[in-house]
Amino acid sequence: YIASFYTIAEVERLFAAIKGDSCEFPVLMADFYGLRRSEIMGLRWQAVDFQNNLITINHTVVQCKIGTEHIIAAKDRAKNKTSCRSMPLVPQFRDLLLQMKARQEKCKALCGSSYTNTDYIFVNDMGIPYKPNYVTQHFQLILKKNSLRTIRFHDLRHTCASLLLKNGVSMKDIQEWLGHSDFNTTANI
Numbered sequence: 001y002i003a004s005f006y007t008i009a010e011v012e013r014l015f016a017a018i019k020g021d022s023c024e025f026p027v028l029m030a031d032f033y034g035l036r037r038s039e040i041m042g043l044r045w046q047a048v049d050f051q052n053n054l055i056t057i058n059h060t061v062v063q064c065k066i067g068t069e070h071i072i073a074a075k076d077r078a079k080n081k082t083s084c085r086s087m088p089l090v091p092q093f094r095d096l097l098l099q100m101k102a103r104q105e106k107c108k109a110l111c112g113s114s115y116t117n118t119d120y121i122f123v124n125d126m127g128i129p130y131k132p133n134y135v136t137q138h139f140q141l142i143l144k145k146n147s148l149r150t151i152r153f154h155d156l157r158h159t160c161a162s163l164l165l166k167n168g169v170s171m172k173d174i175q176e177w178l179g180h181s182d183f184n185t186t187a188n189i
Contacts, residue, residue: 004151005159006031008166017146022130023138025100025122027156033087034160034178037153038062041132042074044119048097053089057179061120063132072131085179097121 006014011031018024026040033055041061048055061074089097100121107125108115116127123129139153151159157178164174 003158004155005162006149006151006155008163010149011159011163013146014142014148017142017148021138021142022124023135023142025096026135026153027139027142028093028096030153030156031159032090032093034157034164036060036157037132037135039179041120041122041129041135043121045101045121046119048089048121050089050094050098053094054086055089055093056084056086058084061129061132070131070133085176 014027014031018027026037029035029040029043030037035057038060039057042059043055043057044059047058059074059076061072064071064073104123104127108117108127111126114126116123118127118129120129136153140150142148143150161174161178165171
């Protein structure tokens with residue numbers, strides 16, 4: 001497999017297309033922070049420190065198939081030791097998260113006891129966490145609907161790395177930002 005990534009112009013088109021969509025949050029997090037799908041799905045409110053403007057990646061949610069059954073598995077660990085990391089919560093994402101939190105509180109008040117209480121950030125209006133495969137499948141529909149070049153959702157992570165490199169960020173810093181355990185992984189991709 002040869003990794004793919006979007007140019008700045010393609011990212012801008014994607015952001016315009018995704019604005020207000022249910023998958024806006026995961027796309028933004030994958031493209032800006034370079035988070036893996038499992039890391040985005042595993043983000044919980046307890047990982048967001050609004051006071052110190054930090055977001056901590058330390059929990060993942062994956063979807064796998066065992067036989068004919070699809071299983072959702074949550075783990076209090078990331079892919080590897082270096083994948084557990086704290087990152088700065090930039091103002092735009094701080095504002096987005098505060099808006100999402102306020103919306104969840106509003107939905108919780110409207111739904112009452114029907115609302116599913118979890119600590120996860122990426123949930124629907126009933127409080128139910130989205131399934132990881134939903135993000136991947138919906139992302140492809142957005143690309144097709146908006147005549148955007150087809151890439152995998154994971155390629156947004158490569159886009160993040162490429163844009164950081166283009167803006168003069170060192171490979172070592174990109175390795176740490178992405179949570180790669182090996183410098184060669186960052187350099188090869």
